[in-house]
Amino acid sequence: MEDLPIAVLFAALATLLLLSAFFSSSETGMMSLNRYRLKHLANKGHKGAKRARSLLDVPDRLIGVILIGNNLVNIAAAQLTTLIAIKLAPANQEVAIALGGILLTLAVLLFAEVTPKTLAQMHPERIAFPASHILIPLLKLLYPLVWCINQSVNILLWIFRIRKPEIAHDALTKDELKTLVNESGHQLSQERQNMLIGILDLENVRVNDIMVPRSEVAGIDLDDDIESIAEQLRQTDYTRLPIYKDDLDKVVGILHIRDAAEFLYADNPSKVMLSKKAQDPVFVPENTSLYNQLFNFQKDKVNIGLVVDEYGDIQGLVTLADILEEIVGEFTTDIPGDTKDIHPQRDGTYVIDGSTGIRDINKALDWSLPTIGPKTLNGLIIEQLEEIPEANVSIRVGDYSIEILQIKDNQVIAARVRKLK
The missing domain is CATH 3.30.465.10 (Uridine Diphospho-n-acetylenolpyruvylglucosamine Reductase; domain 3)
Known part of the structure; x- marks a missing residue:
């Protein structure tokens, strides 16, 4: 190699630096991939994503082959730099070798480490997907060496009583998922972010957090005279009303306003007409989560319930619309005459x-x-x-x-x- 022209040696050194840059950028690119986007692309059939995912499934092998390649290239570059320094300054070899080492360190940092890794961190898919074409066959070629190194590492960890953690799965906790939604930025509109957060929060919110308090529940008291009841039915803005006798705790049922037509237009209306049309009330414990109550409404085919405390006393009223508003926000169909609080x-x-x-x-x-x-x-x-x-x-x-x-x-x-x- 000493007989090779200096130009050839410089070309070989440049090639080694390019290879070092490849391994450095590959490592950063692979580790910077968004695992959830990678899984999505792989499921859609993206070949590059499939290759990258297969490499990341066994990260210790991936890191092993990258570090083996990178170290071999850097060691070769250091030896080649020494040879070039000796050829350029045979009379003062010590100074030339020292200067060559400094220059090589700067070149490696600038062209083979910092710049490639920065670009890979900025555009991980553009780096990682093409790099997988080379890394997969290289892993197969160097597999015996990679295996030996990994086993040696495991022995060292065992000697120092360091246990390798289990491979983390991609499952997210609820709080992590909320953070992911909040960090989605322009990918999701603010309205959609609020809806997703609302769904995730349903389990933390209780029925008594959103119920209409007992003092504000509008209902029909069957102890009132027929004229007052009829006028209340004509003036109400609600589609469903609880009917009771004297006190809300003595509830008879839930009356849909459409079922009051017979009473309103009868020649001789009676309160029995309302009682017969009323549906059996659904009682909801006040500490029930909105998540469970949403499914309870769906299971029971109802959309209104009376909230009770531990003693069975009615504390308020909750509707399906109240729960949905926790997800999508206030509906635009506000009740006429309703004033802001x-x-x-x-x-x-x-x-x-x-x-x-x-x-x-x-x-x-x-x-x-x-x-x-x-x-x-x-x-x-x-x-x-x-x-x-x-x-x-x-x-x-x-x-x-x-x-x-x-x-x-x-x-x-x-x-x-x-x-x-």
Whole structure:
């Protein structure tokens, strides 16, 4: 080799640097591949993705063949650099060899390590898929050497009592999946991201978090006179109403408004007409998750249920629409005459009805009022004060200032809330 022209030696050195760049970029490209996109492409029949996936199925072999190739190439480049240095400066070989080593180190870092790995990290598929054409036959060729090295590594790990972890599967936890959805960026619109997050959160949200409180449930009291009942049926904005006797806990059933036609247009209407048309009520434990209740509604072929506590007392009402709104957001078909519970003020504060749910406030204003415990603003204030409050009393809950504006029947009717800076 000493008789080879200097130009040939430089060409050989350049080739070795290119090979080193190939191995470096292949390693980074393979390890930077998105495993879920890779699986998707492989399932669609992408040949490059299939090859890359087969290599990544046994990562220790992949790393072994890449490192063997890269080290062999770099060692050959170092020896070749020494030979070139001796030929260029035979009179001062020590200085030439030292200078050659420095220059080779810079060249390897710049052209065979940092630049190729940066490009591979930026475009992993463009690097990894073509590289698999070479890595697969190279792995077959060097398999005995790769196997020996891997076994040696395993022996060393055993000596130092280091146990190899099991190969991690691609399964994601719920929190990891939520992070993946949030990191999707422009790939998914904000509306779709919110829908997916809403589905994932169904298991964490309980029925009593979204139910219509008992005090706000609109129903038909069969103890009222027939004229009042008929007028209520004509004026209602709801399609389904619970009917009861004197008290909501004495519920008779759930009446669909279409089934009230016979009562409304009869010459001699009777309350029995409504009782016969009412469907048996469905009772829902207040701690049932929305995920389970969604399937319960589907199984029972109903879309409304009465929420009960551990003593069987009715606490409120939940509908299929309430659960779906947790996924897709508020529907546009709002009930006529329904007013907003959150009223923005010019000074940056919000006047909020006491019966407004904490989750609804957080969603509407992107706040983080505590959701563990009381479900409404009224409940949160009473819990903080540990007594029935008086008007014009102010409290601080975390980063929020709450001023009570109106009290009625031992409940907070309205409060002014400000997020502190």
